[in-house]
Amino acid sequence: MNTPLKPATVAISLLLGACSLNPPYSRPEAPIPAQYPAAGSEAASQPASWQEYFTDPELQRLINIALANNRDLRITALRIEEARSQYGIQRADRLPSIDATASYERSKMIFARGQSFDVDMYRVGVGISGFELDFFGRVKSLAAAALEDYFATQEAQQTARTSLIAEVAASYINVRALAERLALAKETENARNxxxxxxxxxxxxxxxxxxxxxxxxxxxxxxxxxxxALQREYAQAVNSLQLLAGQPGLALAAAHGSLDQQEFSPLPAGLPSSLLERRPDIRAAEHKLKAANANIGAARAAFFPRIQLTTNIGLVNEHLTNLFSGSSDKAWAFTPQLTLPIFNYGRNQSNLDLARVRKEITIVEYEKAIQTAFSEVSDVLLSREQIEAQIASQTRVANADRERLRLAIRRYDKGVANYLELLDAQRSLFDSEQQLVQLKQLALTNSINLFKVLGGEWQPS
Known part of the structure; x- marks a missing residue:
């Protein structure tokens, strides 16, 4: 090959390598209403970090420990490294690999008169082996698909992180609620004693x-x-919280005060459904859709010729000691290879059909992820007002039972009422106080779920 043609060949290769057979990508329309059923007119806001939402110091300590030690989250982080390495492999295929080679060959030459002699040959060189000139963007599409898979894995880690934060918070609230219910049970035991x-x-x-x-x-x-029974439930809840934190046997700070003192940063009800685009699982579904789109381009490119380039330049000598002495012969090789699919029993067409079907499946999965997220947020928003109404009613019931018990004790001491009336008042107060604590726990869990279903910590748009 003439030397002046080499730069032109490289330029043409790079130019054609920029071609792509990927179909144009467009985001599917979200199959959901523009607003949630319980949405109001307030401006939407969401904490930039979980520390702004969960302000309890003990809860923050436990979440930090869980983020550092939870094994499931570690596995997710390793999955990211796996996807990053896979993308690095695909991206490296777009550039030629230069390898150094060294070889030794011993052969026997036989002539017509029966004469023969042995030949030793030593070779060293550098070259490119099997580099595909990506004229139709096949390698580029595969690298793009690997990149989108990597992005999807990153979003999966964010989903796992948000879920872990919510699970730790819910487990902590459960421990606090059981501690309060246990305290009420002990007060009831003292009263009955x-x-x-x-x-x-x-x-x-x-x-x-x-x-x-x-x-x-x-x-x-x-x-x-x-x-x-409550002590058993409390011990199990503590074990569950320690498992989430990744440190069995972790000491918990003693809870002070009731659940009334446990508050999270409020989130308004006026939340447009477009905010679901910030959820990491929905972003991951879209990255998978983009990867499926790129795989179609790679399948299309398989119908076109593939050109692979192998080159080598080096030195050849019969004696190893003289290989680098200047007396060696220079050797080079330039081997382009063209592969044109002619008949492969429909394999390429089947691969293209498979890539298209997988994209359609990914579109449906993307739409389902949006609908599922919309349903989850709607459920949380719709139940919030009802839970608050239940707490208000149950608080009035507990106050009435408390007053009833006080009057029953006075009537019993004066001999006006019998013990059964006093006993009924005690049981009613115990049940109403236990139900009130459970409703307060439900309200706090609802706020935790709202943080989770909205995607946790917001990222910049």
Whole structure:
């Protein structure tokens, strides 16, 4: 090959390598309404970081520990490294690899008269082996698909990170709620213990009968059984939280105060559905759609000729010691190879059909991801007002039961009411207080779910 033609050949290769057979990409329309059913007119805002949303110092400590030690999150991070390496391999295929070679050949030459002699040949050189001139963008499309898969894996890590933060927060709230319910159960046990002692004195004085004393004893045992059950649930909840944090046996700070003191940064109800585009799982679905689009381009390029280039330049000598002495012969090789598909039993067409079908599947998966996200956010927003209304009603019920118990105790002490009336008031107050704590836990969990379904921490647009 003439030397003046080499730059032109390289320029043409680079120019044609910029071609692409990928179909034009356009984002599918989101198959959801523009607003959520419970959306209002407030401006949408969302915390830039989870620290701005979860302000409890102990909860922040636990989340930080979980982000550093949770094994599932570590696996997701390693998946990112795997996808990054895969993209690096595909991207490297777009550039020629220059390799150094060294070889030794010993052969026997036989002539017609029966004469023969041995020939030793030593070779060293550098060259390019099997580099594909990407005229129709096949390698470029494969590299683009690998890049989009890498981006999708990054978004999957963000999804896992947001889910872990929400799970730790929900587990922490569960521990706090069980601690408060356990404290209420112990208060009930103390009250029933005092009631049992009072009835015992009254029975000894002939004011109450043995049935009332036995009933009070049974209620005291019931309260102690409730404490044992709540202690078991509390221990299991602590174990679950420690597992999420990635540190079994991790000490938890003692909870102070009720769930009323546990607050998160408020999020308004006026949230347009377009905010779902910020969810990492939806962004990951779109990256997968772009990867499927690039794979179609690679499948189309398979119908066109593939040109591979192999070159080598080096030195040849019969003696190893003289290989670099200046007496060696210069050798070079230039081997372009053209491969044109003629008949392969429809393999290329089937690969193209497969790539198109996979893109259609990915479109449907993208649309389903949007609809699922819309449904999740709608469920959280719709249940928020109902939970608040339930808490308000249950608070009034608990206050009424508390007043009823106070009056029942006065009536019982004055001999106006029997023990069954006092017992019913105690049981009613215990149940209403337990339900109120559970509703407060549900409200906090709802706020955690809202943080999660909106995609967690917002990234810049």
């Amino acid at each position: 005092l009631a049992y002692s009072r009835i015992l004195r009254r029975q000894q004085a002939g004011l109450d009968n043995a049935l009332d004393l036995k009933t009070a004893e049974m209620q005291l045992e019931t309260a102690q059984a409730s404490i044992a």
